Amino acid sequence: FWLSPLACAQSDPLPSWNDGATKSAITEFIARVTTEGGSNYVAPAERIAVFDNDGTLWSEQPVYFQFAFAIDRVKAMAPEHPEWKDSEPFRSIFAGDVKGALASGKKGVAEIMAVTHAGMTTDAFAGTVRDWIATARHPKFARPYDELIYQPMVELLAYLRANGFKTFIVSGGGVEFMRPWVENAYGIPPEQVVGTSGMVTYELNGDKPVLKKEAKIEFIDDGPGKPVGINRFIGRRPIFAAGNSDGDLQMLQWTTLNDGPRFALIVHHTDAEREFSYDRESQVGKLDKALDEAPGRGWTVVDMKSDWKTVYPAAKQ
Amino acid sequence: FWLSPLACAQSDPLPSWNDGATKSAITEFIARVTTEGGSNYVAPAERIAVFDNDGTLWSEQPVYFQFAFAIDRVKAMAPEHPEWKDSEPFRSIFAGDVKGALASGKKGVAEIMAVTHAGMTTDAFAGTVRDWIATARHPKFARPYDELIYQPMVELLAYLRANGFKTFIVSGGGVEFMRPWVENAYGIPPEQVVGTSGMVTYELNGDKPVLKKEAKIEFIDDGPGKPVGINRFIGRRPIFAAGNSDGDLQMLQWTTLNDGPRFALIVHHTDAEREFSYDRESQVGKLDKALDEAPGRGWTVVDMKSDWKTVYPAAKQ
Ligand SMILES: [Ca+2]
Numbered sequence: 294f295w296l297s298p299l300a301c302a303q304s305d306p307l308p309s310w311n312d313g314a315t316k317s318a319i320t321e322f323i324a325r326v327t328t329e330g331g332s333n334y335v336a337p338a339e340r341i342a343v344f345d346n347d348g349t350l351w352s353e354q355p356v357y358f359q360f361a362f363a364i365d366r367v368k369a370m371a372p373e374h375p376e377w378k379d380s381e382p383f384r385s386i387f388a389g390d391v392k393g394a395l396a397s398g399k400k401g402v403a404e405i406m407a408v409t410h411a412g413m414t415t416d417a418f419a420g421t422v423r424d425w426i427a428t429a430r431h432p433k434f435a436r437p438y439d440e441l442i443y444q445p446m447v448e449l450l451a452y453l454r455a456n457g458f459k460t461f462i463v464s465g466g467g468v469e470f471m472r473p474w475v476e477n478a479y480g481i482p483p484e485q486v487v488g489t490s491g492m493v494t495y496e497l498n499g500d501k502p503v504l505k506k507e508a509k510i511e512f513i514d515d516g517p518g519k520p521v522g523i524n525r526f527i528g529r530r531p532i533f534a535a536g537n538s539d540g541d542l543q544m545l546q547w548t549t550l551n552d553g554p555r556f557a558l559i560v561h562h563t564d565a566e567r568e569f570s571y572d573r574e575s576q577v578g579k580l581d582k583a584l585d586e587a588p589g590r591g592w593t594v595v596d597m598k599s600d601w602k603t604v605y606p607a608a609k610q
Numbered sequence: 611f612w613l614s615p616l617a618c619a620q621s622d623p624l625p626s627w628n629d630g631a632t633k634s635a636i637t638e639f640i641a642r643v644t645t646e647g648g649s650n651y652v653a654p655a656e657r658i659a660v661f662d663n664d665g666t667l668w669s670e671q672p673v674y675f676q677f678a679f680a681i682d683r684v685k686a687m688a689p690e691h692p693e694w695k696d697s698e699p700f701r702s703i704f705a706g707d708v709k710g711a712l713a714s715g716k717k718g719v720a721e722i723m724a725v726t727h728a729g730m731t732t733d734a735f736a737g738t739v740r741d742w743i744a745t746a747r748h749p750k751f752a753r754p755y756d757e758l759i760y761q762p763m764v765e766l767l768a769y770l771r772a773n774g775f776k777t778f779i780v781s782g783g784g785v786e787f788m789r790p791w792v793e794n795a796y797g798i799p800p801e802q803v804v805g806t807s808g809m810v811t812y813e814l815n816g817d818k819p820v821l822k823k824e825a826k827i828e829f830i831d832d833g834p835g836k837p838v839g840i841n842r843f844i845g846r847r848p849i850f851a852a853g854n855s856d857g858d859l860q861m862l863q864w865t866t867l868n869d870g871p872r873f874a875l876i877v878h879h880t881d882a883e884r885e886f887s888y889d890r891e892s893q894v895g896k897l898d899k900a901l902d903e904a905p906g907r908g909w910t911v912v913d914m915k916s917d918w919k920t921v922y923p924a925a926k927q
C-alpha cells in the first residue's frame with residue numbers, strides 16, 4: 294500500500310552483492326528476459342534456473358558436508374559394530390584421522406557411504422539427517438552446517454523466483470541428504486532437488502509400506518550426469534545455471550550453448566579469510582577446465598572476495 | 611466482478627461428473643484438507659496428487675498409445691531399414707498384423723521400442739512425438755490421441771490445482787513420450803512428469819551439446835517402481851493418487867497407508883459403448899488385485915459408465 298513504484302525500483306534485491314560488473318550482469322539478464330515485448334523475453338514456464346549445491350549454495354571445505362555427516366554417523370553407529378574397530382577406514386575415523394580414512398581411497402569412501410546411507414528406510418534416514426543438521430557444528434566456524442549457506446546466493450534464488458523463475462538444485466550430493474533441510478535453507482521444495490541417488494526398494498510389511506535404501510548407486514548426478522539429470526527430472530533446458538567446479542562444466546555448457554538468452558555463473562572461492570580459497574589444485578571442488586572455458590563462453594565468474602558484501606547469514610539465536 | 615460468493619459456491623468444479631457417491635467423496639475430501647483450522651487440514655506444500663496416465667487420464671485400448679506410436683514409427687522408418695522386411699516382429703507390422711507383432715513376446719516388443727525410442731537425440735525424439743500427436747488418428751474413434759483424454763479427469767486435475775494441489779503424472783509410460791504433449795492436454799508441466807526412462811548420454815559436438823537416447827532401460831516406473839519413482843522425483847509422499855490397474859497398486863498403498871487424510875481413486879473401465887470395458891482379464895491395463903483391495907482400503911472406484919457424464923472433450927475443429 295505504501296510502496297510507490299519508485300520505492301520498488303530503488304529497493305535492492307541483492308543487498309549482499311557489491312555493486313560491480315557481476316551484479317550488473319545478473320540484474321541486466323533478469324531485466325532482459327522478463328521485459329514483455331523485448332527481443333529476449335522468455336515465457337515464465339521456460340524460466341528454469343539450476344544451482345549446484347556444494348560450494349555454490351553452501352560451503353564444502355574442509356570436506357564435503359555430506360562426508361562429515363557420514364563420519365559422524367560412523368561414530369554414532371560404532372557401538373553396534375565392534376568389528377569396525379580393527380579395520381580401515383573405520384579405525385582412522387575413530388582415531389579422528391579423516392585424512393587417513395580418505396587415504397583408503399574410493400573403496401573405503403564407498404564403504405563409509407554404504408554403511409551410513411543404506412540399510413534403513415527413507416524415513417529413518419531423513420530423520421538422522423535432520424538430527425545431524427540440528428546438532429553438528431562445522432570445525433572452522435563452529436556453526437550449524439545449514440547456517441554456512443551463502444547469503445548472496447540465497448538472495449539470488451529469491452530474486453529469480455520473484456521474477457518468475459522456478460529454481461532447482463542439481464547437485465552431485467545425495468538427493469535424500471539434501472531434501473530434509475534445503476527447503477528451509479533455500480526455499481527450494483523437495484520436488485525441485487536433483488541429486489545423486491541410491492537404489493530404493495518398496496516393501497509392504499503388513500499394512501505398513503516402506504521404502505528401503507540399498508547400498509547400490511542408481512545415478513551419479515555429476516559432470517556429464519548433470520545434463521542427464523536435468524533432462525530426466527526437469528525435462529526442460531534451463532536458461533540460468535550456477536556452479537563452482539569442473540563437475541558443473543557440462544551443466545553450464547548444456548544451459549548456455551543454445552539459442553536465446555542464457556546465463557551461467559561460477560562461484561570462485563577467493564576468500565580465505567571469510568570462507569576458503571581454492572580452485573585448480575583442490576581435492577574438493579576442483580575448478581580448472583570450467584575456469585578456462587568461462588571467458589570464451591561468456592560465463593560470469595563471481596570473485597567471492599570482492600563481489601560478496603557478506604558470505605554467510607547472521608547467526609540464529 | 612459479477613460473481614457473488616453464492617455464485618462461486620454454486621458453480622460446479624466437476625461438471626462432467628454425475629452427482630453421486632463418487633463425486634461427493636472427492637469434493638468432501640478436498641473440503642476437509644483445505645479447511646483451515648479443521649482436524650484434517652493439510653498445508654499446501656504437502657498437497658501432492660499423483661496420477662497414472664494410460665487408462666487413468668487417457669485411453670489405452672486397443673493397445674497402449676505409445677505402442678501405436680512405435681508401430682507408426684517402424685512404418686515411417688522402414689525405407690531406411692530394408693533388412694526389417696524379412697524378420698519379425700517387423701514383418702507382422704508391415705502386414706498390418708499388430709497382434710502378430712505382439713506375439714513375438716517381450717523380446718520383439720523390446721526391439722520395436724529400442725529401434726523407435728533410441729539412437730537419436732532427445733530433441734529429435736520429442737519432435738517425432740509432437741508430429742505423431744498432430745497427425746495420427748485412433749482406429750476406433752478416428753480422433754487425435756491427445757483428444758482421447760478423459761474430460762472428468764482433466765476437470766479433477768484443475769479442481770485439485772485450484773485447491774492448492776501440485777499435480778504429477780506417475781506413469782509406466784515413457785517420460786520422453788509424455789512430456790511433449792501433456793502440458794497442453796492436462797496442464798501438467800514437464801518437470802511434474804514421472805515415467806519410465808531410458809539411458810541418456812551427454813555429448814559435446816563442437817559447440818553443440820546433445821543428449822542421446824540409448825537402447826537401455828534406466829528405470830521402470832510401474833508396480834513397486836511407482837513409490838520408488840515418487841520418492842526419487844518428488845521426494846514427498848502424496849495424499850491423493852489415481853490409477854486404473856494393478857500397476858498402480860503399490861502407488862495407492864504408498865499414498866494411503868499412512869496417517870492423516872488420504873484419498874485413492876481407481877478408474878474402472880465399464881463403458882464399452884463410449885470407451886472400452888475391461889478389467890481382470892485384460893492384457894492392457896489389467897485391474898484385478900487392486901479392485902479386490904479397494905473396498906477394504908477405502909479406495910474410491912469410479913464406475914465410468916455411471917459416474918461420468920461425458921468421457922472425452924468435444925472434438926476440436
Ligand atoms: Ca560444487
Ligand SMILES: [Ca+2]
Binds near residue numbers: 666
Ligand atoms: Ca494405467
